[in-house]
Amino acid sequence: MPTLVLLRHGRSTANTSGVLAGWTPGVNLDDHGRKQADAVAERLRPLPLAAIVSSPLDRCQQTLAPVWADRNVAPVIDDRFGECRYGDWTGRKLTELVKEPLWKVVQQHPSAAVFPGPEGEGLATTQSRAVAAVRDWNARVEASHGPDAIWLACSHGDVIKAVLADAYGMHLDLFQRIVVDPCSVSVIRYAETRPFVVRVNDVGGDLTGLLPPPKSAGNEGDVDASDAVVGGGTGAV
Template identity: 65%
Template sequence: MSTVVLLRHGRTAANSGGVLAGWTPGVGLDDTGREQAAAAGRRLAGVPLAAVVASPLQRCQETARAVLDADPGRGLGLETDERLGEVRYGDWTGAELKRLAKDPLWKVVQAHPSAVTFPGPEGESLRAMQARAVDAVRAWDARLGPDATWVAVSHGDVIKALVADALGLHLDGFQRIVADPCSVTVVRYTETRPFLVRLNDTGGDLAGLLAPPKGAKRRRRRSSDAAVGGGAGPA
């Protein structure tokens, strides 16, 4: 069972100012965001990570480096994957959210996101964003192996789309999911299905992400599926 820790980047001035940053270069963490990233790093310190992979955008790179700096004993370097990058919002990039909310497309983004392709030559569809993000996570799972725990530092809409996929939820429902700055969302992938372990977690102990004792691993594998009509999967 591979486990991915989806970590949203810390707060930026664009977040606090209500601006859709998208792929705008030079958008880094603000003071609050740096504190959030450092706290996330401390929460993950001691968790035996196989990799830390980040979107190429500055705010994610800074957040990922805070995770690595909190536990340098792991000896990991920062990996970058463009497929974990922000949605390409096209002509909406850099606009204030209060202005975008008056655009007729805004209602479609909220109610029927699977139908949306953002305007302009650089605009991306939300379907394409979800597909590339899911492909990235699956590829890193395969590369790192079935017992790996790793961190993917990404963006709010990307994480929400990954959670929707893990839950078997249509993309049109992904706006019901919340991913706050520097929140931790954890998905465990098994041979049969993913399990959502944590969602939008901004505090508390992450010791549950530690690998189980050797003797417990086999027992947990045998119970990795819930009974048909039963309750949740593994704890």
């Protein structure tokens, strides 16, 4: 199965003002976030991205603008990669929300957390739709470009953490242990019987190690793609 690069959007004006943006329209990258987007585009340049998928929210699309500017692959919008729907919490200050009884549930028992209001969503629902989107796009990309293809999805912190928790085989109640910073890269390689978490919260450095190695490189070519290499393998060349 293909390799998925999960990219969190760059720093936004909501991040710096301490507001839970959710699906609020018009939340843009700040100056630092735009610099982050330019930098991550350079890091991603060596990777032949078979598909680029984006949350519909402005901050994700702005992050992707320099990524696809010189490619023939334009981003496809998929609402399933959109931010968790925080309902009545949307647009409120985090300093206010920390006083809400639900805050402790979100921190300690997130699988039971459902955000208030008619548009509120449970974090378990967020994870379910995001993981379903990943599996759907993995199948599409493999069918069109083969099992060694690399594709990218630009999304949000809680969404990416939920996908990583699923890949780790980790209960959602533990997903707050994962850190996903603005414009960080996390990478999951999906094989037939298990995913391999390759990188988490990577904010700098060379990404060419994600390119598939030549089939004849070393003895690892004889190992089934779904098997972990005993002893840890040789790593990226």
